[in-house]
Amino acid sequence: MNWDWSAVSDFMPHFWDGLLVTLQILVLGSLVSFGLGLVWALLMRVPSRWVTWPVGVVTEFIRNTPLLVQLFFLFYVLPEWNITFSALTTGVVAIGLHYSTYTMQVYRAGIEGVPVGQWEAATALNLPLGRTWTAVILPQAIRRVVPALGNYVISMLKDTPLLMAITVLEMLGEARLFSQQNFQFTEPLTVIGVAFIIISYLASLALRALERRLVH
Amino acid sequence: MTSGLWELVLQGIWVTIQLLFFSSLLAAGVSFVVGVARTHRLWIVRFLAGLYTEVFRGTSALVMIFWVFFVLPPAFGWQLVPMWAGTLALGLTYGAYGSEIVRGALAAVDPAQKEGGIALSFTPWQRMKLIMLPQAVPEMIPPFSNLLIELLKGTALVSIMGMGDLAFSGNLVRLALQESAEIYTYILLIYFVIAFLLTRVMRGLEKKLKAGVGKAPRKKTAAVRVPEGSGVS
Numbered sequence: 001m002n003w004d005w006s007a008v009s010d011f012m013p014h015f016w017d018g019l020l021v022t023l024q025i026l027v028l029g030s031l032v033s034f035g036l037g038l039v040w041a042l043l044m045r046v047p048s049r050w051v052t053w054p055v056g057v058v059t060e061f062i063r064n065t066p067l068l069v070q071l072f073f074l075f076y077v078l079p080e081w082n083i084t085f086s087a088l089t090t091g092v093v094a095i096g097l098h099y100s101t102y103t104m105q106v107y108r109a110g111i112e113g114v115p116v117g118q119w120e121a122a123t124a125l126n127l128p129l130g131r132t133w134t135a136v137i138l139p140q141a142i143r144r145v146v147p148a149l150g151n152y153v154i155s156m157l158k159d160t161p162l163l164m165a166i167t168v169l170e171m172l173g174e175a176r177l178f179s180q181q182n183f184q185f186t187e188p189l190t191v192i193g194v195a196f197i198i199i200s201y202l203a204s205l206a207l208r209a210l211e212r213r214l215v216h
Numbered sequence: 217m218t219s220g221l222w223e224l225v226l227q228g229i230w231v232t233i234q235l236l237f238f239s240s241l242l243a244a245g246v247s248f249v250v251g252v253a254r255t256h257r258l259w260i261v262r263f264l265a266g267l268y269t270e271v272f273r274g275t276s277a278l279v280m281i282f283w284v285f286f287v288l289p290p291a292f293g294w295q296l297v298p299m300w301a302g303t304l305a306l307g308l309t310y311g312a313y314g315s316e317i318v319r320g321a322l323a324a325v326d327p328a329q330k331e332g333g334i335a336l337s338f339t340p341w342q343r344m345k346l347i348m349l350p351q352a353v354p355e356m357i358p359p360f361s362n363l364l365i366e367l368l369k370g371t372a373l374v375s376i377m378g379m380g381d382l383a384f385s386g387n388l389v390r391l392a393l394q395e396s397a398e399i400y401t402y403i404l405l406i407y408f409v410i411a412f413l414l415t416r417v418m419r420g421l422e423k424k425l426k427a428g429v430g431k432a433p434r435k436k437t438a439a440v441r442v443p444e445g446s447g448v449s
Contacts, residue, residue: 059272064365064411065404066372069383073404076396158276165376185286193283197274 013180015191018174025092025160032096033119037103042133044104062099068162070094075166090178091163095156102152110145111137122209146214150207154200171195174185217398221389228385229406234287235299235371235381237409239306240364246311251318253342265315272312278373281305285377302374310367317359321352361418365411372407382406 017088043055062070073085085093114137122132161172171178175188253265272280286306289295296304325348333343375384386403390396 061404061408064369065407066369066383068369068372068375069400069403069407071388072383072386072390073396073400076390077400080395080397141343161278161371164278172276172282176282179286186291189279189287190285193275193279196276196279197271200274201270 002186004184004187006193007182007184010182011064011175011188014130014174014178015171015195018169018171018192019195020168021088021168021173022157022160025088025095025163025168026153026157027199028092029099029156029160031097032092033103033152033156034149036096038107040100040104040119041107045111046110059101060103062098067095067098067159068165070098071162071166075103087163087167091166093160095163097157099156102155103149106145106148106152107141108140109148113144114140124200130178143214147211148206150203150210154203157200157203158196221392224385224388224400225382228380228382229389229410231299231380232368232371233410235302235306235374235379236368238299238303239310239371240367242303242307243310243314243363243367245359247314247318250315251312251322254315254319255322256348257340265292269312269315271282272309273316275309277306277309277370280361280378281307281373281377298374298377298379300369302379303378306367306370306374310363310370313366314360315364317356317363318352320359321356322348324355325351351429352423354429354431357418357422357425361415361422364414364418368407368411370413 002106040055040059044052046052058199071091074094078090080084118136118140119132127136140175164168164173164176167173171192176189177191179185244283250265250268253261254264254269256262273440281302284296284301285298288301329347330343333347338346372383373380375381375387382403386399389399393399
């Protein structure tokens, strides 16, 4: 096994570029999944089978099929329908959509965890439905589920390399490009492997701190 | 789509199922060994098992696949057949997630059961085999079922390395037909059917195992992924 430190230092500028793109995907993807997940969760509470059934089937389908194939689907099929996005946008939409089917369950658990008395109090105060949701239920529900949402952000971080398959140059994409140009595979791949471990470990520490703050 | 292209897809399904079978076996083995090691009485064994879990849960499965395909051969002189390289990468990564399930289920067994074993002067191995595992295993099935679906989705990653699995056959058909909507819809549907069948099989298994220890299966298992943030749950 031979390790070449000069390859590491050559790779570092590319690494920072890749890290930036990875974090971009992570932040935007999280926002999409948080927003869409809430929409799914709320739609699932509409008291009509004509809404809950299709939403249930579609989200179940997205959750049980590989993100990679979904990425290919959006990347190759949307242009055929004359909708063109950049690869990065397509990737963010795909990863956000995929994870929204997970966050929706987190929200559902949070909403169900709000005590029934809160609903009754809102009814007793004659609050309109919109106000009940925005001022009473959701603030309590979302506060409860922040740690669980954070876990999915960490999972999402580990799925960002998949965007390499649709030509996005995030960390793994940069590493592969560098490897193919210089015929040095060991160093760049190990560097990003270690980077993933460090980032997800730091993120889990931050999440634990956040959780502790929310409890008090 | 012509019958030749369908044959390609069928071969892809077969490769995906083989890969799923082997890597789930490896992942199950790793889960139990590492999960049980995390309850060991020596701190060094617990530490090493915990380190394994943190490292393999911390990296992305795709990075691990790249590592096994590109770094292992020159570094250690091992050139693995693609099937085994894919199995190794997926099995080790998902095994780390599984070890958390095993550890959690073992921790959830009533402590009095363990104390009973000590009082009857069972050896640690007998306690594990005769008291802890028979009660813990049925509880592991629902989270393992979710992990198995994650593993099925993970097998699609090997197509990036050029292994002819289901996702890869989809790409070949797309290149042949110059048309993507149809084939990718079929591929997604096939994955969905496999996932559905797997959940059914696992639910049957849970029922059987729980009947063995005199419990009824849970009414409804929500398909939530095991918490992945290290240590946070």
